[in-house]
Amino acid sequence: MLVLVVDSSTPAVTAALVEITTDGVAPRAQRQTVDARAHGELLAPQVDAVLAEAGARPTDLTAIVAGLGPGPFTGLRVGLVTAATMGQVLGIPTYGVCSLDAFGRATAGAGRVLAASDARRREIYWAVYDTSGERLAGPNVDTPAAAAEQAAELSVDVAVGEGAQRYVAQLDLPLLAEPGYPPAYALAELAAERVLAGAPGERLTPLYLRRPDAVAASTRKPVLP
Incomplete structure (x- = not known):
């Protein structure tokens, strides 16, 4: 197929x-x-x-x-x-x-893994996976420091992803170079x-986790000065 x-x-x-x-x-x-x-x-x-x-x-x-x-x-x-x-x-x-589940799948066998991508605003999207690649926590959006606290509670071994690479110091975890x-x-x-x-097709619902930066105006702007 x-x-x-x-x-x-x-x-x-x-x-x-x-x-x-x-x-x-x-x-x-x-x-x-x-x-x-x-x-x-x-x-x-x-x-x-x-x-x-x-x-x-x-x-x-x-x-x-x-x-x-x-x-x-x-x-x-x-x-x-x-x-x-x-x-x-x-x-x-x-x-x-x-x-993020793709990171968990790709790093199965590497221990408990925190997968992270850059969420901008000095935050990351993250999730934690066990050694078999199953998700244990997330996905969430947090500051790297907040994610690091939760990773410590879950006894995470390593981090992976471009978000982890960007904030490696704040996460304070060994880093897997690939996949980014x-x-x-x-x-x-x-x-x-x-x-x-041959399962029925699914509606592709995005995981935004937070509202977009652009929002509709709450009041009408006057046309005339």
Whole structure:
């Protein structure tokens, strides 16, 4: 089953094609560009590029897997709208995965792991995973210091992700160099059971965790001076 994976929950804009079978997930093609200000400009061309590299067409896709975040409002919305629109047009199911869960999956066996991405405003999105990759806490948005306190209570061993790299001193944990961003293959693995079972498609509900910076005006502005 040929599956498209997209994630725009972090500064990394990711599009990948994977083959999902009963034997596991096999990568076919991937594009990832780190640019926090260009999610809208980058994702669609990257989807086209991975399809071209694999010699596939959109109609060859069986399903679409999308990272649900948490992530900043504008960037995260790009990936989810792209996935939902393609799923609707192609008539194929879409499946959502918490983007931080991909870190837990990718670092299974490394002990208790705090996965973190940059939430801006000097905060991080974070979650904690056990040695099997199962989530123990989160996802939450906090200052690095607050996350560090909770990580200590949960006896976390290491930290991973670009948020952890940015605030390594405040988290005061050993740092895994990789992965810096949610791995596409791990997102696919987390959705593989649903894909193989032909489960009904899901509404892709974003994990914003906080309100966007832009809000509607509370009062009307006068037209005349």
